[in-house]
Amino acid sequence: MSDNIIPLENSTKSEQYTSLIQQLKSLIADESDLIANMANTAAAIKQVFDFLWVGFYIVKQNQLVLGPFQGSVACTRIALGRGVCGTAWQQGNTLIVPDVDLFKGHIACSSLSRSEIVVPVFHEDNVVAVLDIDSNHIATFDEVDALFLEQIVQLIRFV
Ligand code: SME
Numbered sequence: 001m002s003d004n005i006i007p008l009e010n011s012t013k014s015e016q017y018t019s020l021i022q023q024l025k026s027l028i029a030d031e032s033d034l035i036a037n038m039a040n041t042a043a044a045i046k047q048v049f050d051f052l053w054v055g056f057y058i059v060k061q062n063q064l065v066l067g068p069f070q071g072s073v074a075c076t077r078i079a080l081g082r083g084v085c086g087t088a089w090q091q092g093n094t095l096i097v098p099d100v101d102l103f104k105g106h107i108a109c110s111s112l113s114r115s116e117i118v119v120p121v122f123h124e125d126n127v128v129a130v131l132d133i134d135s136n137h138i139a140t141f142d143e144v145d146a147l148f149l150e151q152i153v154q155l156i157r158f159v
Pocket of ligand 1 (some may be wrong): 012053074075077082083084086100105106107108109110113132134
């Protein structure tokens with residue numbers, strides 16, 4: 001196993017995601033532990049794109065509870081329907097927020113966050129976690145990020 005994720009230079013976002021997915025497949029293929037795989041997935045995304053914050057919230061006792069992440073300390077529990085994360089969980093859809101100040105109920109864990117994407121993680125048709133990514137720039141995320149991040153969360157097995 002490679003001990004490092006190699007970002008592609010001078011390439012499109014799609015090419016970077018495609019390369020990242022190939023590397024993630026080999027990184028987590030032989031590991032069944034959920035937390036280990038979430039931790040390396042968050043680290044790999046952060047390493048390639050240098051987003052402000054990358055991490056998982058895991059559904060536990062009908063709340064989202066902070067899981068493995070890369071970035072500054074964050075709020076630990078989010079209720080269903082609250083903030084971007086709780087809304088993505090409730091709706092079962094990826095949410096792209098180009099400007100967090102315009103999202104009613106946005107939970108500001110960091111004042112540096114300007115835009116955000118939240119991708120639900122499914123197991124047997126239920127949302128069991130969300131992948132949350134924050135950027136310190138406006139409108140960082142688009143449908144390309146959604147498409148590839150939805151593929152990335154499918155690599156994580158809940159057993
Ligand atoms: N902004 C998120 C809260 C989590 S932090 O960004 C890490 C939200 O509104 O749900």
